[in-house]
Amino acid sequence: MDNNQTFTLESLKRILREGAGADESVDFDGDILDADFEELGYESLAILETCGRIEREYGITLDDSVVSDVRTPRRMVEVVNEHLGQTAPA
Amino acid sequence: MSTVTRTGTPRAVVTGLGITAPNGLDTEAYWDAVRVGKSGIGRITRFDPSQYPARLAGEVPGFTASEHLPSRLMAQTDHMTRLALVATDWALADAGVVPADLPAYSMGVVTASSSGGFEFGQGELQKLWAEGSQYVSAYQSFAWFYAVNSGQISIRNGMKGPSGVVVSDQAGGLDALAQARRQIRKGTSLVVSGSVDASICPWGWVAQLAGGRLATGDDPDSAYVPFDAAAAGHVPGEGGAILIMEDEAAARERGATVYGHIAGYGSTFDPAPGSGRPPGLRKAIELALTDAGLDAADIDVVFADAAAVPELDRAEAEALNAVFGPRGVPVTAPKTMTGRLYSGAAPLDVATAFLAMREGLVPATVNVEPDPAHQLDLITGQPRVLPVRNALVLARGHGGFNSAAVASAL
Structure with a gap:
């Protein structure tokens, strides 16, 4: 695994779009870091699908609680990067 | 009204x-x-x-x-x-x-x-x-x-x-x-x-x-x-x-424009194979007519289930002839132009019936040379100019489902 890989807001937006599409009424180029996923048009199933895709692509395992507890893109990016740090080889 | x-x-x-x-x-x-x-x-x-x-x-x-x-x-x-x-x-x-x-x-x-x-x-x-x-x-x-x-x-x-x-x-x-x-x-x-x-x-x-x-x-x-x-x-x-x-x-x-209404409905289930009892389609038709408060003579056209399996075609023709008499009602199967759409077929037939009422024109059954043994007045070749007030739509499902509905003008 690439131990320099980082997960960015752009990565998250791409994976959200690929797995669940994007609500046309939301400006994803705007400041969405602290918006609730529900406000962005994503219900829990969309977040479940997104977490699955992140796990596959980045070779990590997210705790089930991420789907229910992580409410914003900022927090999702943090959580994924924490995992990447944990799983990256020393 | x-x-x-x-x-x-x-x-x-x-x-x-x-x-x-x-x-x-x-x-x-x-x-x-x-x-x-x-x-x-x-x-x-x-x-x-x-x-x-x-x-x-x-x-x-x-x-x-x-x-x-x-x-x-x-x-x-x-x-x-x-x-x-x-x-x-x-x-x-x-x-x-x-x-x-x-x-x-x-x-x-x-x-x-x-x-x-x-x-x-x-x-x-x-x-x-x-x-x-x-x-x-x-x-x-x-x-x-x-x-x-x-x-x-x-x-x-x-x-x-x-x-x-x-x-x-x-x-x-x-x-x-x-x-x-x-x-x-x-x-x-x-x-x-x-x-x-x-x-x-x-x-x-x-x-x-x-x-x-x-x-x-x-x-x-x-x-x-x-x-x-x-x-x-x-x-x-x-x-x-x-x-x-x-x-x-x-x-x-709310001032809506109305195509018509679902005036009658009946459904039955076929008896088990080998029971010797007749299939349930005729009964479904009779239930639908009764539910609509109509006699067989009130039905202007039938949209057939049209299975195209010889035994099932025969059963449908027998049911229609028992209720309406041989060649007793115009029958059509526009689904010959679409294939059988499974659960989508009968709603499309009901919609087609309302469109036929609107224009006074019943679409034909295409590509079919009717077997005279069925004794049906099947509309083939050209659509038929026909005032329609009450249309009977039939649909059968695999395993013995029979349903009949009457779509009527107001």
Whole structure:
């Protein structure tokens, strides 16, 4: 695994779009870091699908609680990067 | 004008139609095609059929779902659901209904389904076995369910009233309309009903082949010929019709244009094979006529189930002749232009009946040379100029389902 890989807001937006599409009424180029996923048009199933895709692509395992507890893109990016740090080889 | 039947129950009127058919995408395109006998049956294009014994189908032409639906829905829907959502949009527009303007709990959704979202399901099962469970879409949890069209229509349009799905193969298309009518009689002012089915994908195809009733010819003009001595199975199709059904008083209050109403319905189940008892179709017809308060002589035209399996054609002809007398009523099967649409077929026939009432013209059964032994007055060749006030629509489902409905002008 690439131990320099980082997960960015752009990565998250791409994976959200690929797995669940994007609500046309939301400006994803705007400041969405602290918006609730529900406000962005994503219900829990969309977040479940997104977490699955992140796990596959980045070779990590997210705790089930991420789907229910992580409410914003900022927090999702943090959580994924924490995992990447944990799983990256020393 | 009275807004209740002779038995005092509110009438369920049809105020909007949304059609996605193999020979026409939207109501006007479909009617333009069907009134001149234009078929939508051809060689399958949705997958390579060359290795399969049946290679013809009725595919809906020119449907690009992303032009009609947001990307949030594209990620989570099977082809049949996309068709159903778009047909619903068109039906609501036709009815002049803006769901957001109506109380959420006054609107329900009752559709039928015969197979669910097979193409979506096939893709996810392929991922499951080829790559592992972590590759299966979270949306598989509902995208292939029988009930998914009702659910997605309900969510997209904010309809929170009584909703559900009926599953009884081809008969389900009428059973759904009957269930919608029940909900309207119980007080729901508007129900989105009808059905759209589609499973023209390898998995769906293999399942249909296992039923043993698919036509195996390669000529689109001779493969599906119900009531013909050469009948040898059917060509499947995709699509169907969504109907907006309303309580007549509610529809009138908002000044809606009304196509007609679902005046009668009856359903039966065939006795077990070998019992010696007759099939139940005749009884279903008689129940529907009684329910409508009509005599056989009041029926202007019959839209046949038209199985194109010799034994089933014979049974349908016998039922019709028992009720109406030999050649006693004009019979047609416009589904010869679309293939059998499973749960979508009968709602499309009901929609076609209302369009026939509007124009005073009944579409023909194409490509069929009627077997005189059936003793049917089958409308073939040209459409027939015929004033229609009451149309009987028949639908049978695999395993013994028989349903009959009467669509009537007001």
